Structures are given as C-alpha cells and as structure tokens.
Amino acid sequence: MRGHAAFDDLAGYEAFVQEVVAYWRNRPAAARLAEERAVLHALPSAAIPSYTTYYPVVRRWSTIRVAHRTYSVPAQLMGHTVEARVHPNRVEVRYRDHLVQTMPRLRGEDEHRIDYRHVIGWLVRKPGAFARYRYREDLYPSVPFRRAYDALVRTHGERADVEYLRILHLAATAGEARVGEVLVAVLDQVGGFDYVTVQAQVAPPRLTVPVIHMAAPDLTVYDALRAGAAA
Incomplete structure (x- = not known):
C-alpha cells in the first residue's frame, strides 16, 4: 500500500x-x-482513560500478575498492593500515586518479564533458592554471564550459586556492562575465577591524594617592599 x-x-x-x-x-x-x-451527545467532561487498571499484590518472589502475565517489581514492594496501568504498548506500576517503573507490555499468554535487579537483593541472601527459582534463565542478562555461571559450576561445584549471585549483585550495583567486560576477560583465565577476582577488577582504582608542602612565608621580602615604598 x-x-x-x-x-x-x-x-x-x-x-x-x-x-x-x-x-x-x-x-x-x-x-x-x-x-x-x-x-450525538456531548462528550463526558472527564477524559476516558486509555489504559486498563489492575491492583495486584506484590508476591514474595517480587513479582506481580497482571492480565495473565508476570512482571517483576522492586523488592521493597513485596507484600504491598500496587496499581498497574496497562497501556497499548507499556505497563506502568504505581505505588501511593507515585510512578515506580515503566516496562514494555507483554503480549503472549502467561509470558513473563523479570529484571534481575529487582530480585538479586533477596536471592544473594538466600542463595539456596537460586537452583529452584522459576525464572532462573532471566538471571543471565547476557552470554558472558551464562558462560560465567557454567565455568563456576566446573570449578566451584556447589558453591557456584553463591559466587554467581554475588557477581550478579555486583552487576546490579556497579554496572552490568563493566562486569560483563571483566567476565569476558577472566573466563579463560587459568585456575578459574570467583567473585573476589571479578570485584577486584571492577572496583575503580583508589585515588592518591597528593601531599602539598607549604613553605613558611619569608617576611623579610615584605619588609623590603615596605621599606622601598617608604623611600
């Protein structure tokens, strides 16, 4: 056309x-x-909302169920009722009339959208839940993170979950892109790696404060200037 x-x-x-x-x-x-x-009659004085409103309770997994679809929200909202406004192309989550977050609207039935930043806070405190977490695949934000977890399993065994969750928490606080770059660099490192290895390379170098030495003023120069001005 x-x-x-x-x-x-x-x-x-x-x-x-x-x-x-x-x-x-x-x-x-x-x-x-x-x-x-x-x-036709006159239009209503108040505009008709262009969205559908739901009032879900944030579950213990830090998720809400809206129109048969699952979205993650900040963990601080667990146990609270939020307002979810479903627009044609986005979903807005509000709490006490404040906009908490906006995310793309899911289309398929029973689809889900999990942001690891919303759940990593409690997962890192309960690493045993990682193995049976329903949306576990969403906790690998990119290929380097998935490869990193597989490498940790080979080198650390049962402790791999703890090490990976700490690395993922570092990504949420220090920057996913930076942590991803470090993971790419250490994946083929001889002897393997762990959280401490990654954290040491992600942390910015400490700035060295220079020591400034201030010499005592020479008052004889001032006296000479005064004497010259008086002459």
Whole structure:
C-alpha cells in the first residue's frame, strides 16, 4: 500500500493506521456516520482513560500478575498492593500515586518479564533458592554471564550459586556492562575465577591524594617592599 514497511517512528505508524481506517472503514459508511453525528451527545467532561487498571499484590518472589502475565517489581514492594496501568504498548506500576517503573507490555499468554535487579537483593541472601527459582534463565542478562555461571559450576561445584549471585549483585550495583567486560576477560583465565577476582577488577582504582608542602612565608621580602615604598 505504501510501497515499503518502514516507519520513522511509532507516531508515523499510528498516523498511517488511522488514515487506512478512515479510508477503508469510514468512507463507505459516511452517510450513516453523518446521520449518527446529528444525534450525538456531548462528550463526558472527564477524559476516558486509555489504559486498563489492575491492583495486584506484590508476591514474595517480587513479582506481580497482571492480565495473565508476570512482571517483576522492586523488592521493597513485596507484600504491598500496587496499581498497574496497562497501556497499548507499556505497563506502568504505581505505588501511593507515585510512578515506580515503566516496562514494555507483554503480549503472549502467561509470558513473563523479570529484571534481575529487582530480585538479586533477596536471592544473594538466600542463595539456596537460586537452583529452584522459576525464572532462573532471566538471571543471565547476557552470554558472558551464562558462560560465567557454567565455568563456576566446573570449578566451584556447589558453591557456584553463591559466587554467581554475588557477581550478579555486583552487576546490579556497579554496572552490568563493566562486569560483563571483566567476565569476558577472566573466563579463560587459568585456575578459574570467583567473585573476589571479578570485584577486584571492577572496583575503580583508589585515588592518591597528593601531599602539598607549604613553605613558611619569608617576611623579610615584605619588609623590603615596605621599606622601598617608604623611600
């Protein structure tokens, strides 16, 4: 219809859809629409919301269930009721009239979206829960993290979960990109690696404060200046 399927942005796509609907759906019914417009009443004074509202309780896994889909939220909200506004393309989570987070809306039935930053705080305190965590695959934010966990299993055995969760917590606090870079560098390191190895390379170097020595002022120079001015 347009000759290509590329749009500059979402607004351009929505404008195109409205144009198609107006031409193909409304034009054939133009006469009937004119009849209906003649008897239409005034619009309500308050705008009709363009979203659907839900009030889920944040579960102990730091997740909410909204329209048959699961989203993670900050762990501080566990046990509290939040307001979830489902828009056409996004979901807003609000608590006590404050916007907590915005995330893309899921489409498939029983889909989930887990942000490891929301759950790592309590997981790192209860590492035994990692092995049976339902959304465990979402706790590997990139390939280096997945490879790192597999490497830790080979070198650390049962302690691999503890080491990996500490590394993931470091990613949440110090930056995922930086930790990922370090993991790539240490993955093939002879003798393996652990949290301490990664943390040492992620932590910024300590700045050395220079020692400044201030010499005592030579008052004879000041006296000479005064004497010269007086002469």
